[in-house]
Amino acid sequence: MKSNVYIPALTGVRAVAAFLVFFHHFNQAEFPYPLFRILNEFHIGVTLFFVLSGFLICLRYFDTCEINGTWFRKYIKNRIARIYPMYLILTLATFAFAWWMGDRSVYNNFFSPGLLILLNVFFIRGFFDDLKFTGLSQGWSLTVEECFYFMAPFFFLYIKKSKKALFYLPAILLGIGVLLVLIFGKLNFWGFFGNFKFMFLYTFFGRCVEFFLGMALALVILKTDYTVKKYPLFTLLGVLVMAGSVGLMAIQPLDPLTPYGLYQPVGIFSNNVLLPIGVVLFFYGLMKEKSLIRYLLSGSFMQLLGKSSYIFYLIHIGFISKLASDFSEKNTDRFYAWLDANEYWWLSEHINYTVVLIGTVFIILNLVSIILYKLIEEPVNLYIRKSSLLERKKVASGNRVKE
Numbered sequence: 575m576k577s578n579v580y581i582p583a584l585t586g587v588r589a590v591a592a593f594l595v596f597f598h599h600f601n602q603a604e605f606p607y608p609l610f611r612i613l614n615e616f617h618i619g620v621t622l623f624f625v626l627s628g629f630l631i632c633l634r635y636f637d638t639c640e641i642n643g644t645w646f647r648k649y650i651k652n653r654i655a656r657i658y659p660m661y662l663i664l665t666l667a668t669f670a671f672a673w674w675m676g677d678r679s680v681y682n683n684f685f686s687p688g689l690l691i692l693l694n695v696f697f698i699r700g701f702f703d704d705l706k707f708t709g710l711s712q713g714w715s716l717t718v719e720e721c722f723y724f725m726a727p728f729f730f731l732y733i734k735k736s737k738k739a740l741f742y743l744p745a746i747l748l749g750i751g752v753l754l755v756l757i758f759g760k761l762n763f764w765g766f767f768g769n770f771k772f773m774f775l776y777t778f779f780g781r782c783v784e785f786f787l788g789m790a791l792a793l794v795i796l797k798t799d800y801t802v803k804k805y806p807l808f809t810l811l812g813v814l815v816m817a818g819s820v821g822l823m824a825i826q827p828l829d830p831l832t833p834y835g836l837y838q839p840v841g842i843f844s845n846n847v848l849l850p851i852g853v854v855l856f857f858y859g860l861m862k863e864k865s866l867i868r869y870l871l872s873g874s875f876m877q878l879l880g881k882s883s884y885i886f887y888l889i890h891i892g893f894i895s896k897l898a899s900d901f902s903e904k905n906t907d908r909f910y911a912w913l914d915a916n917e918y919w920w921l922s923e924h925i926n927y928t929v930v931l932i933g934t935v936f937i938i939l940n941l942v943s944i945i946l947y948k949l950i951e952e953p954v955n956l957y958i959r960k961s962s963l964l965e966r967k968k969v970a971s972g973n974r975v976k977e
Contacts, residue, residue: 661716662695740793806867882948
């Protein structure tokens with residue numbers, strides 16, 4: 575398969591991953607207990623993103639990677655174009671809105687708001703347990719992504735020398751993470767690698783297996799043709815493994831200090847190892863097998879949702895989500911008042927208020943995401959990619975041109 579091939583089903587997966595995280599954050603204790611426990615572990619959307627990032631970066635850059643200034647500058651420019659503009663806009667908007675509303679929660683008692691903004695803008699807050707949810711709280715995952723982006727070319731260099739690097743590099747990274755916790759864990763420095771739970775769940779060192787499994791899949795796909803098999807064996811097997819991983823996390827005991835099965839040791843292993851194995855099987859099936867899932871994910875509407883899913887992920891919690899929730903609650907109350915006023919008792923009694931409320935917020939956020947994608951993200955992305963950002967200016971000197 576060619577490195578620049580477009581895979582529609584994987585774009586659709588991006589939307590699914592973002593939606594899983596949305597329903598994880600909008601889970602309600604009033605839901606039936608089995609549903610509540612399953613939605614509680616829908617953070618798995620982040621794992622789908624990490625595996626997908628490892629796969630796509632390796633697929634697109636493994637063969638062309640060169641450790642030199644020209645290649646690296648172009649590579650970083652493309653990563654900036656993809657990730658940074660909307661993150662920067664929404665991060666600054668989050669702090670501005672918090673200042674306007676007098677909301678100090680986004681600072682988590684940090685001593686310097688200005689410094690904290692810089693730590694957020696440059697993805698540094700993700701290395702600190704106490705600061706990981708400050709500002710645009712879900713942005714902690716972008717610190718993990720950026721670590722991978724910067725290290726990936728060097729990973730490719732070692733993997734080209736020996737495929738064994740796919741196994742020993744994650745082990746080395748996990749070892750570095752453990753060492754950092756042992757060194758800094760007892761220091762009172764805003765939770766900088768403050769504990770093993772933080773390291774395994776919120777840093778690249780703990781989550782590196784997901785990226786490396788994605789890279790391993792890319793190396794397999796690069797050596798195969800684009801023939802599609804009739805029976806969705808790997809697709810179904812991947813779904814079963816992913817479902818089993820979620821089930822394993824969902825049956826872990828909870829307490830006030832452990833609100834998710836993910837926080838248990840078994841949950842960490844299930845999320846960081848078993849789940850990405852299922853994701854890899856699932857992705858392979860989407861690319862190599864015919865299935866109803868592949869057909870649905872490849873549809874034009876899912877492509878639009880997938881392309882705007884990054885913005886959806888960035889706004890699904892935060893001030894835009896709060897505004898959408900306030901709007902939804904006000905109008906849902908009006909809707910139920912209208913039902914009662916017109917004596918539609920059966921409807922008002924059988925349409926769940928919370929489901930209507932969450933569903934309305936979900937629709938609003940998708941509409942906002944699509945608008946922002948079309949008006950800002952897509953054109954800015956294309957502009958940066960075509961610009962001379964990070965490129966060295968050529969200066970004529972006699973008959974020669976110097977960089």
